[in-house]
Amino acid sequence: MTTFQRIVLAARPKGEVQADNFRLETVDTPAIKDGQLLVRNHYLSLDPYMRGRMSEGKSYAASQALDETMIGGTVGEVIESKHAKFAVGDTVVGTLGWTEVAVSDGSMLRKVDTTHVPESAYLGSVGMPGMTAWYGLNHIMAPKAGETVVVSAASGAVGSVVGQLAKLKGCRVVGIAGGPEKCAYVVNELGFDACVDYKAGNLEADLEAATPDGIDAIFENVGGKVFDAALARTNAFGRIALCGWISGYDGQPTPIDNFRLILINRLTVQGFIVGEQPELWPEGLAELGKLVAEGKLKFRESVAEGLAKAPEAFIGLLKGRNFGKQLVKLG
Amino acid sequence: MTTFQRIVLAARPKGEVQADNFRLETVDTPAIKDGQLLVRNHYLSLDPYMRGRMSEGKSYAASQALDETMIGGTVGEVIESKHAKFAVGDTVVGTLGWTEVAVSDGSMLRKVDTTHVPESAYLGSVGMPGMTAWYGLNHIMAPKAGETVVVSAASGAVGSVVGQLAKLKGCRVVGIAGGPEKCAYVVNELGFDACVDYKAGNLEADLEAATPDGIDAIFENVGGKVFDAALARTNAFGRIALCGWISGYDGQPTPIDNFRLILINRLTVQGFIVGEQPELWPEGLAELGKLVAEGKLKFRESVAEGLAKAPEAFIGLLKGRNFGKQLVKLG
Known part of the structure; x- marks a missing residue:
């Protein structure tokens, strides 16, 4: 393997992200030095935060540089190592970006155990999206049993974890999602108490019916507008x-x-x-990993095949076309 | 004194409050029973929260009942007592409403010391408005020295205390107020670092100039819209x-x-x-009382003379016509 493919940011979006904001490149595989290792990525994670990085405007993180490999979470295997802490065959999670292969000095890589948790889950329920859900639920919302919790993008990588964790705490959990198929999944598979389809045209009435005791x-x-409608149904001290x-991205x-x-x-x-x-x-990761291994935390993945499909899959994610955690399987 | 005057809520406002939402009544002074006392109010406090009580809509407190004495904070003196804890001549702070005289069982009354703090201040800087400022500043904003704090309605009963307390903590303090006279007062008398006149027509530019390091x-x-402009200049973790x-009242x-x-x-x-x-x-009250007594916490009052002037003064308060804490001096 003397070359690999990567995707760089070719141009910043004006309004909606377009496929030609990205550029697929073939580059030579570098020789690694002492203290480095080479990782072949198996999965790339696509997440909404990447939209913010693509713009120059003020956001919570530095902008993605033009002509550089797009930022992104990855899971893969070590294929070459001159690093004392990593061996060929190790499964590693990191932020190596939209690329088939990457050199790393190991500093931001984490070895993970795939015995009971599939490797892709480390990009979802047992990774950044799962931690996002876990933190928001436990450290900001802190719901008590019996309270009503509402989760938007309920079938997605983050929302699905929020709702299932809230159910484990004994809450009434109401999802908001787009379309009957996602709503059915949220209730029947994930175990939410109800799910409001915001595309159905009766947002206020459906939300009221699903939250008879208001929203905590x-x-x-x-x-x-969907959030505005939920805000209207909040209870005191929500x-x-x-x-x-x-x-608004x-x-x-x-x-x-x-x-x-x-x-x-x-x-x-x-x-x-x-x-x-x-x-x-x-x-958080210990708790989430245990729940996934025990089958108590379910998840669903949308998998695009091959790096070249990443831009289209990312655009679909921003439009809500994905169903569950959006991944790219690298060939 | 066999009769006294009071003001009741005659009708709920439709949109803006009107004078005829209120009705002035003359009623007989009741005989008090054991455990009761009679208070002659010296000052009535007018506060924006009263607008919410006048409506039937959802607010944070029960609605003011029609044909009952309007709610309101008061300071006055005990003129008759059959209560063990209160003697004739005591100065008492309570929520006796828009009335010259009231019967009380003492349960919501607090005796105050007017040796170093004037009685009217117990309705302002050393009362509910002062506590509102103290709580919001210390328990929500918790600013560090050197941070930039922005206060709207900066010349008012609450805002003036927020800003002065923040100055005592070493913050850069920027007020927002309506008109050059209020802004001059906020800077020259209260010691704020700057004050933006939101009526001057250059809100964004003036706010930017006054907060060169953003808003914490x-x-x-x-x-x-004024708040929206401030939101646009917030720093991380504000x-x-x-x-x-x-x-929106x-x-x-x-x-x-x-x-x-x-x-x-x-x-x-x-x-x-x-x-x-x-x-x-x-x-909070101990701290505020000490600062007022020491002259470190300044305040200004707008005093309407006589109960009959209360509706007009209240309408003026909602329109920002008052300058400092709005009181009604009862005759």
Whole structure:
């Protein structure tokens, strides 16, 4: 293997992301030096936060550089090693980006055990999305048994974990998702108590029917009008974990009419990104890994085949076309 | 004194509050029973929260009943007592409402010392407004020295205390107020570092000039477009104490465009009403009373003369016509 493929950011999107914002390149496989290792990625994770990195505008992280490998979480195997802590054949999770092969000095890599947890789950329920759910639920929403929890993008990588963890705590859990198929999955497979299809045209009435006792906590991934409707049903002292705002990622205006309910209902709203709490990851990942291994935390994956499909799959993710955790399987 | 005057809620406002929402009545002074006392109010406090009570809509407190004495904080003197803990001549603070005289069983009355603190201050800086400021600043915003704090309605009963307490903590303090006279007062008398006149027509540019290092904490009394502009200048991990939303009290839409900045900047926004933290009042009032007595906490009052002027003064308060704490001096 003397060459491999990678995808770089070719141009920043103006509005919606387009396929030609990306460029597929073939590059030579480098020779590694002492202290380095070579990883062949098996799966690439696609996540909404990447949209923010593609723009130059103010976001919570530095912009993705043009003409550099797109940022992204990966799981793969060590195929060559001059590093004392890694051996050929180790399964490693990292942020090696949209590339088939990568050189690493090991500093941001983590060896994982695939005996009871499939490797792809380390990009989902037992990875960054799972930790995002775990942190928001436990450290911001902190729901008590019997409280009503609402989760948007409920069938997705993050939302599905939020809802299942909340069910384990004895909450009434209501998902919001797009389309009857996703809603059926959320209720029948993931065990939510109800799911509101925001595309069905009866958002307010359906949400009211699903939350007869109001809403005590919200995990928000989407923002915009759907979130505004949930805000309108909050109870006193409700907690909102604000994790994503997909509805506005392309720069659309997303005004919120019910902001004043934060006052009237004495809500706490907290925006967060999970990478800023590294000290909590060992605890959270241990819990999530155990639940996955025991079959108590279910997940679903959308898998695109081959690196060349990554741009299309990413655009689909931003439009909600994926169903479950969006991955790219590298050939 | 066989009769006294009081003001009752005659009708709920449709949109803006009107004078005829109130009715002045003359009633007979009752005979008190054992365990009761009679208070002659010296000052009535007018506060924005009363607007919420006048409506039937969902708010953080029960609605004010029609044809009953309007709710309101008061300070006055005991003029007759059959209560073991109160003697004629005691100065007492309570919530006896828009009335010259009231019967009380003493349960919600507090005796206060007017040796070093004028009695009217117990309705302002050393009362509910002062506690509101103290709680929001210390328990929600928790600013560090050198951080930039923004306070709306900066010349008002609450905002003036927030800013002065933040200055004592070594913060850069920027007020927002309506008109050059209020802004001059905020800077020259209260010692804020700057004050933005939101009526001057250059809100964004003026706010940017006043907050060159961005905004770390906001104390919000008004909401609407002015708040949206402040939100746009928040720094990472900013804290927002949401105390009032005067811009929407008459039911106007007050959409917020920058909600997503709560995510991008990982802000914490908390709505609160100070009455829900009664355990903190002794500590807060002691601190505020000491600062007033020492002359370190300045305040200004707008005093309407006579109970009959209360409706007009209250309407003026909602429109920002008052300058400092709005009181009614009872004849």
